[in-house]
Amino acid sequence: MSRPVLFVTRELPEKAQQRLENLTEEVEVRQHRSEEGLGRQQLLAEVRGAWGIICVLDDTVDAELVQAAGPQLRVVSTVSVGYDHVDTQALKTQGVLLGHTPGVLTDATADTTVLLALMAARRAKEALERAANGGSSGFSLTRGLGTQFGEQTLGIVGLGRIGSAVVSRLLPFGFTRVLYAAPRPQDKRAHALNAQHVSLETLLESSDLVCICCPLNPQTTGLFGSQAFARMRRSAILVNSARGAVVDHDALLDALDRRLIAHAALDVTVPEPLPAGHPLLTHPHCTVLPHIGSATEQTRAAMANLAIDNALDGIFARPLKAKVDL
Numbered sequence: 001m002s003r004p005v006l007f008v009t010r011e012l013p014e015k016a017q018q019r020l021e022n023l024t025e026e027v028e029v030r031q032h033r034s035e036e037g038l039g040r041q042q043l044l045a046e047v048r049g050a051w052g053i054i055c056v057l058d059d060t061v062d063a064e065l066v067q068a069a070g071p072q073l074r075v076v077s078t079v080s081v082g083y084d085h086v087d088t089q090a091l092k093t094q095g096v097l098l099g100h101t102p103g104v105l106t107d108a109t110a111d112t113t114v115l116l117a118l119m120a121a122r123r124a125k126e127a128l129e130r131a132a133n134g135g136s137s138g139f140s141l142t143r144g145l146g147t148q149f150g151e152q153t154l155g156i157v158g159l160g161r162i163g164s165a166v167v168s169r170l171l172p173f174g175f176t177r178v179l180y181a182a183p184r185p186q187d188k189r190a191h192a193l194n195a196q197h198v199s200l201e202t203l204l205e206s207s208d209l210v211c212i213c214c215p216l217n218p219q220t221t222g223l224f225g226s227q228a229f230a231r232m233r234r235s236a237i238l239v240n241s242a243r244g245a246v247v248d249h250d251a252l253l254d255a256l257d258r259r260l261i262a263h264a265a266l267d268v269t270v271p272e273p274l275p276a277g278h279p280l281l282t283h284p285h286c287t288v289l290p291h292i293g294s295a296t297e298q299t300r301a302a303m304a305n306l307a308i309d310n311a312l313d314g315i316f317a318r319p320l321k322a323k324v325d326l
């Protein structure tokens with residue numbers, strides 16, 4: 001008997017991969033078993049006939065892809081919490097469901113945000129370079145001094161699950177004030193964290209550490225441009241673990257060159273990866289990680305499992321465990 005086709009655009013983490021391979025009674029699994037994505041034309045060809053597609057944030061899911069899959073397509077399940085790579089309207093129009101992986105990656109992503117904040121505050125990039133170069137790079141009373149968060153103000157852009165987890169982790173470092181900017185006040189979360197809802201302008205003018213934890217959408221694209229940097233404190237640190245496009249990279253580079261802010265630490269960029277030699281990679285006051293926010297064994301396994309659940313639920317017309325409201 002023919003089984004519905006589940007197309008998977010990547011190799012999954014080991015345990016989830018094994019689970020996928022044991023699904024043969026329920027679905028026919030077709031997979032591009034590689035860490036790298038398919039070229040666009042090949043992807044369009046491979047999704048043909050799929051009832052469900054498991055994809056990642058590098059795969060653009062749009063009307064063309066939905067059409068290429070065919071009218072039987074029931075669900076797209078992305079192994080990510082963010083879904084800015086998906087044209088939600090195109091899915092809605094075709095009655096295709098969208099699953100994603102919220103919750104399971106909150107802790108790992110918040111940990112990475114704290115890692116970046118500390119790396120920036122303690123000027124780890126410069127210190128690593130000094131250590132790697134050997135020579136006179138030992139203990140110094142005066143060289144490469146960083147800053148501590150005690151008595152400082154923390155500003156969070158987006159007080160969702162990840163933003164809140166970032167605040168919980170950072171509060172013990174001694175911040176005396178927490179500000180957040182969000183389209184709507186998040187009363188329950190804010191109350192628990194003693195965080196104050198303010199305008200983005202106030203947040204930028206008052207914060208020593210600014211962490212971007214919001215989704216990418218038309219309102220947040222380019223939110224950090226030259227006007228935002230002009231408002232920030234010259235001693236401020238900016239951390240972005242959300243999406244690269246929230247920050248205008250040219251404006252950031254200009255702000256770093258003109259010392260409008262002290263340091264930027266980015267887990268996300270446009271494009272990903274930045275080309276070798278990109279000025280943000282070589283800038284002494286910019287730390288860049290290659291989008292490792294959720295990259296732990298535990299979290300990636302949980303994400304892939306949730307994505308499989310979502311895909312199977314969609315294919316077999318059951319309620320999705322984590323559905324995006326389209």
Ligand SMILES: O=CC(=O)O
Pocket residue numbers: 057079080081082083105242293294
């Ligand atoms: O960036 C990662 C995600 O959206 O899960």
